[in-house]
Amino acid sequence: MTLPETISGLLGIEGLAGTIIGSFLGAALVGTIMLANAALAGPWAKRKITAAFTDRISVNKFGPGGIGIIIPDSVRLLSKELIVPEGVDRPAWDIAPIVMVFSALLGFAVIPMGSGIHLADPSVGLIFAFAAASIASISLVMAGYSSNNKYSFLGGLRAVAQNLAYEIPLILTGLSVVLFAGSLQMGEIVAAQQETLVLGPIGIPAWFGLVNPFAFVLFMIANVAEVGRNPFDIPEAPTEIVAGFQTEYSSVYFVLLYLGEFVHIFFGGALIATIFLGGPAAPIAALSIIPGFVWFLIKIWGVFLFTQWLRSAVPRVRIDQLIEIGWKGMLVLSIANLFLTAIIVGVLPS
Amino acid sequence: MSLQTPSPDLDVGETPEGLDFDALADLLDEHVLEREQHINTEGFVVRPDEVETVLATLKREAGFDHCSCVTAQQYQDRYESIYHLKKYKDPTQELSIVVPTPSDAPLSQSATSVYETTNWHEREAYDLVGIEYDDHSDLRRILLPETWQGHPLGLDYNQKKPQVVPLREHANPVEEKTKVPGESDTMFVNIGPHHPATHGVLHLKTVLDGEQVVDVDPDIGYLHRCEEQMCQQSTYRHQIMPYPDRWDYISAGILNEWAYARTAETMADIEVPEYAQILRTMSAEMCRIAAHLLAIGTFALDIYGDFTAIFMYAITDRERVQNLLEDLTGQRLMFNYLRLGGTAWDLPEPRDQYFEKVREFCSYIPERLEEYHNLLSSNELFQMRVMDTGILPPEEAKNYGCTGPVARGSGVDYDLRRDDPYGYYPELDFDVITDDGCDNFSRALVRLEEMRESAKIIEQCVDALEDYPEDEREIQANVPRTLKPDPDTEIYKAVEAAKGELGIYMRADGTDKPARFKIRSPAFSNLQSLEIMAEGEYVPDMIAALGSLDIVLGEVDR
Numbered sequence: 001m002t003l004p005e006t007i008s009g010l011l012g013i014e015g016l017a018g019t020i021i022g023s024f025l026g027a028a029l030v031g032t033i034m035l036a037n038a039a040l041a042g043p044w045a046k047r048k049i050t051a052a053f054t055d056r057i058s059v060n061k062f063g064p065g066g067i068g069i070i071i072p073d074s075v076r077l078l079s080k081e082l083i084v085p086e087g088v089d090r091p092a093w094d095i096a097p098i099v100m101v102f103s104a105l106l107g108f109a110v111i112p113m114g115s116g117i118h119l120a121d122p123s124v125g126l127i128f129a130f131a132a133a134s135i136a137s138i139s140l141v142m143a144g145y146s147s148n149n150k151y152s153f154l155g156g157l158r159a160v161a162q163n164l165a166y167e168i169p170l171i172l173t174g175l176s177v178v179l180f181a182g183s184l185q186m187g188e189i190v191a192a193q194q195e196t197l198v199l200g201p202i203g204i205p206a207w208f209g210l211v212n213p214f215a216f217v218l219f220m221i222a223n224v225a226e227v228g229r230n231p232f233d234i235p236e237a238p239t240e241i242v243a244g245f246q247t248e249y250s251s252v253y254f255v256l257l258y259l260g261e262f263v264h265i266f267f268g269g270a271l272i273a274t275i276f277l278g279g280p281a282a283p284i285a286a287l288s289i290i291p292g293f294v295w296f297l298i299k300i301w302g303v304f305l306f307t308q309w310l311r312s313a314v315p316r317v318r319i320d321q322l323i324e325i326g327w328k329g330m331l332v333l334s335i336a337n338l339f340l341t342a343i344i345v346g347v348l349p350s
Numbered sequence: 351m352s353l354q355t356p357s358p359d360l361d362v363g364e365t366p367e368g369l370d371f372d373a374l375a376d377l378l379d380e381h382v383l384e385r386e387q388h389i390n391t392e393g394f395v396v397r398p399d400e401v402e403t404v405l406a407t408l409k410r411e412a413g414f415d416h417c418s419c420v421t422a423q424q425y426q427d428r429y430e431s432i433y434h435l436k437k438y439k440d441p442t443q444e445l446s447i448v449v450p451t452p453s454d455a456p457l458s459q460s461a462t463s464v465y466e467t468t469n470w471h472e473r474e475a476y477d478l479v480g481i482e483y484d485d486h487s488d489l490r491r492i493l494l495p496e497t498w499q500g501h502p503l504g505l506d507y508n509q510k511k512p513q514v515v516p517l518r519e520h521a522n523p524v525e526e527k528t529k530v531p532g533e534s535d536t537m538f539v540n541i542g543p544h545h546p547a548t549h550g551v552l553h554l555k556t557v558l559d560g561e562q563v564v565d566v567d568p569d570i571g572y573l574h575r576c577e578e579q580m581c582q583q584s585t586y587r588h589q590i591m592p593y594p595d596r597w598d599y600i601s602a603g604i605l606n607e608w609a610y611a612r613t614a615e616t617m618a619d620i621e622v623p624e625y626a627q628i629l630r631t632m633s634a635e636m637c638r639i640a641a642h643l644l645a646i647g648t649f650a651l652d653i654y655g656d657f658t659a660i661f662m663y664a665i666t667d668r669e670r671v672q673n674l675l676e677d678l679t680g681q682r683l684m685f686n687y688l689r690l691g692g693t694a695w696d697l698p699e700p701r702d703q704y705f706e707k708v709r710e711f712c713s714y715i716p717e718r719l720e721e722y723h724n725l726l727s728s729n730e731l732f733q734m735r736v737m738d739t740g741i742l743p744p745e746e747a748k749n750y751g752c753t754g755p756v757a758r759g760s761g762v763d764y765d766l767r768r769d770d771p772y773g774y775y776p777e778l779d780f781d782v783i784t785d786d787g788c789d790n791f792s793r794a795l796v797r798l799e800e801m802r803e804s805a806k807i808i809e810q811c812v813d814a815l816e817d818y819p820e821d822e823r824e825i826q827a828n829v830p831r832t833l834k835p836d837p838d839t840e841i842y843k844a845v846e847a848a849k850g851e852l853g854i855y856m857r858a859d860g861t862d863k864p865a866r867f868k869i870r871s872p873a874f875s876n877l878q879s880l881e882i883m884a885e886g887e888y889v890p891d892m893i894a895a896l897g898s899l900d901i902v903l904g905e906v907d908r
Contacts, residue, residue: 054662239547
């Protein structure tokens with residue numbers, strides 16, 4: 001049962017009105033959860049994690065571990081003047097940040113978060129998730145092109161080149177999972193990972209990340225490029241093109257872009273958790289008493305931690321190197337992975 | 351004419367005992383109008399329309415491949431440009447070419463076809479003093495705005511006159527320069543003066559073709575603080591010494607102070623006590639480590655694109671050496687520690703404790719270098735980014751007057767600490783690090799390894815200081831209260847600062863203040879070579895090349 005159905009059932013409203021109200025409340029709940037995660041990650045967790053990597057202390061004065069910094073930071077970000085530069089192409093310039101956040105949040109509609117939090121489970125769930133995430137590229141191009149700024153323009157161009165180069169390997173690698181699961185439906189994909197794989201004396205969960213680690217690694221790398229984090233944070237590249245596509249944005253628009261990026265990272269984490277790490281499942285049966293939603297959060301925060309680790313430790317590659325890695329390396333490897341998976345799935349009895 | 355036949359590996363005028371100026375004068379024949387005596391070398395006076403011939407002959411025949419600096423100045427009856435020539439293989443072989451030009455028509459031939467480095471030096475001479483250079487391809491103002499009226503170091507310049515620029519002259523002076531000629535698909539971008547990677551207020555006028563750099567023209571002068579003029583209005587004995595701290599302000603203060611100390615002490619013939627020299631050497635090398643740490647940190651920042659681990663590690667380590675310097679000098683950045691004839695004060699008490707701290711730091715540095723090598727030089731992504739980018743071939747490095755780690759990263763074995771020794775360096779055992787890679791990577795490597803050598807030097811200094819007999823610990827020589835060098839004494843002396851050869855030219859006029867004070871900034875000359883490194887490369891590589899040059903705008907703009 002999906003979340004809207006549960007809600008309408010609880011409220012005792014049936015029919016179309018029940019579906020609409022249930023969907024609305026369900027979407028609001030999921031959106032709030034993800035925005036709360038982003039709010040925790042942006043002003044606080046990111047700082048603390050980076051500080052831990054670089055031997056610093058970071059925020060520590062306000063609340064336990066400085067977590068209260070979220071409040072003054074939000075006030076600061078929201079109360080800044082919204083500067084609209086001369087010559088920006090409105091309304092494209094205004095829409096871009098909204099599209100950015102929207103596209104990332106949209107994808108969560110099909111993600112099973114465990115504990116019954118699952119908005120919809122269409123039969124093409126995985127394709128929907130990829131499609132929703134790809135809308136973000138449009139917002140990058142819009143922001144870059146409409147800002148009337150050369151740095152933004154360069155950032156927009158880089159974003160296009162990067163997304164072209166990495167979206168295809170990302171989807172091809174995702175498809176190899178579909179071959180295993182035999183379905184595009186997220187619920188099915190998660191269900192297919194619930195068995196236990198027995199390797200001699202030890203049993204491990206049949207998560208696709210463990211069944212096919214090669215695909216998992218490829219997907220992780222392509223995902224880092226997709227969300228534009230180090231070593232692939234080329235569309236922003238602060239030391240080269242100032243801030244890339246977001247150079248001209250301030251105040252609320254900046255918050256939206258910034259938030260969009262974090263929600264995007266979490267969405268990448270959610271995808272990885274769902275198709276490679278068993279979704280909301282506990283790693284061993286004994287730990288199943290902890291709710292699935294908690295496991296899901298742990299997994300997406302794990303992916304977030306991974307991106308922050310890369311950010312602290314790995315240099316940014318150059319745009320031509322990025323394209324080369326994408327087209328000559330990732331694409332070839334992901335096709336090879338797809339073929340191998342197809343052969344294995346076809347030859348081995350399921 | 352010398353009767354000996356010169357051996358084949360010696361240049362004209364080169365003898366085992368030093369330069370034979372007569373032979374050089376013979377080489378130039380009738381071009382030499384007159385010979386002047388400067389303290390560091392001889393000055394050959396030549397005609398303004400023969401500069402190119404003279405310099406080309408000296409470079410080709412006599413091996414003067416390093417045009418260290420061009421000094422311009424105005425006398426009551428004439429203008430004068432001085433080309434300070436040296437040799438990369440032996441910087442003690444110096445020669446000054448003095449080019450007088452008449453007051454009413456200060457036009458002199460440009461030396462840019464012989465030494466590329468003179469391009470900017472001559473522009474500066476034009477900007478500040480007002481000498482014009484014939485055949486100079488690009489004679490624009492360099493430090494002052496293009497709309498500036500008058501030449502501030504000229505004698506008839508009215509400092510009180512406000513710089514009111516009429517609107518017609520102020521109407522965007524760069525407008526036509528921002529247009530890219532022709533029908534090409536290139537794009538003009540101003541990188542800086544407010545940009546995360548320009549290390550201060552550098553402005554790169556860049557023409558891009560897609561991501562590739564077609565043309566780059568550094569626009570400097572945003573941090574010009576009239577340092578030369580301030581020094582000319584200050585007394586030798588006390589007032590000038592604090593200024594050098596403000597040139598290369600990235601904690602290289604004592605290295606800079608030493609440039610002034612060495613020049614003024616040579617000029618006034620002051621003998622510095624050995625004990626003070628050891629103190630100077632030790633503190634200067636601490637400054638070098640601090641400066642190199644910041645250079646490595648910001649270089650990594652440019653490549654990584656964030657204030658990441660390496661930057662923070664470098665800053666944390668720099669903090670340690672800053673604490674040592676603070677204990678010694680009482681200051682963290684603007685040390686003002688050297689005095690003419692010595693240092694401001696002795697080591698902090700208790701001495702043993704200080705020595706222990708310094709020794710601990712010296713053994714800590716090689717440990718940390720392993721960490722930096724792990725994070726940087728053995729990181730494959732990092733190698734991918736910086737290897738074979740920003741190529742500066744050794745010939746070009748010499749042509750552009752590059753010195754310091756930039757030249758040594760191109761395999762030019764040139765270090766004034768060894769080649770033109772001063773202070774306590776002759777007694778010390780250290781290696782000059784060079785690397786033949788000529789790319790961004792080797793410049794970073796050279797800096798990393800130089801820190802190891804600096805730590806070695808500091809350790810040796812501590813050894814010497816510990817055993818120094820108590821009654822001989824003299825930190826200050828006897829220096830007159832007021833220094834008044836004889837009129838028309840001229841000197842050019844340099845030391846190895848963090849960024850390379852930091853030279854100072856001074857001319858005395860009999861008062862207690864210098865009549866001309868010219869700073870040869872290593873970062874100024876090094877920055878010129880950016881065009882060789884960057885053109886044809888991608889934007890990120892240009893940023894990396896800029897980071898590997900390790901410029902400090904305080905020193906470039908002075």
